[in-house]
Amino acid sequence: MKYSRLLVLLVPILVLIFLESVVFRHSLFFVSLLLANLAILAAVLVFVKAGKTEKFFGSYLGAAILPLGFLSSIFVYSSLVVNKFLIQFLFFSAFGFIYFYLRYIYYYLVRPEFCRTDTIKSISAAGNFFMVFFSASAVYGFQSFLNIPVWLLMACLLVVIFLAVYQIMWANKIKIKTAIAFILISGVILFEVGWAMSFLPLRHDITGLILAIYYYILIGLSLAYLAGSLSGKVVKNHLIFGFLGTLLVLLTARWM
Secondary structure, three states, X not given: OOOHHHHHHHHHHHHHHHHHHHHHOHHHHHHHXXXXXXXXXXXXXXXXXXXXXXXXXXXXXXXHHHHHHHHHHHHHHHOOOOOHHHHHHHHHHHHHXXXXXXXXXXXXXXXXHHOOHHHHHHHHHHHHHHXXXXXXXXXXXXXXXXXXXXXXXXXXXXXXXXXXXXXXXHHOOOOHHHHHHHHXXXXXXXXXXXXXXXXXXXXXXXXXXXHHHHHHHHHHHHHHHHOOOOOHHHHHHHHHHHHHHHHHHHHHOOEO
């Protein structure tokens, strides 16, 4: 545990190596994904143990979901990307996010006196947004290119949404008994919206972005309600953001 902070830099480097190995040898896709996730799981486990948290499983699950989900979603999404420069951008983005997340989660769990809770909330909000975006885009992409049954892809997306909502609730220190209803309701709503959107004649990344915007709105309203700060102004601001964001995406989108 003495040198646990070294994992903050070591693990992202290992993750980048595993990602880059796929570029040179595509057959290593699943092996590299597994090894990268195991490296992250090991680092988070060390941090949780070093932090000596009372709720071990809850802290481990909450801290591990985001880096695993972000990495896995960006990894799978990259399999649909043709442009090599974009693939490298995605890989280095994953490297940067994993580094900063592990850095802050280390301080959050092991040295909480040096970390503000708002930082973890902000990282979780941004990370989960992109996790939903990359996951949804990959799901819609597989539907278009691989002709996989819609129900199976939507089931995978439902799991991702449940995990994303759980993680953001954990980051905001909301107890599971209070959060469970919002996790289930948010998951079901986004699942139904996502299924309906699968019939739209849009590019997979555009559809994924719209679903991520709806996720942001729903989670923002849920957190405001749980914090006791939900008001007409908050609802109006979120709805305006959702409407303008969706309109902007549709007007600039390239339709299939």
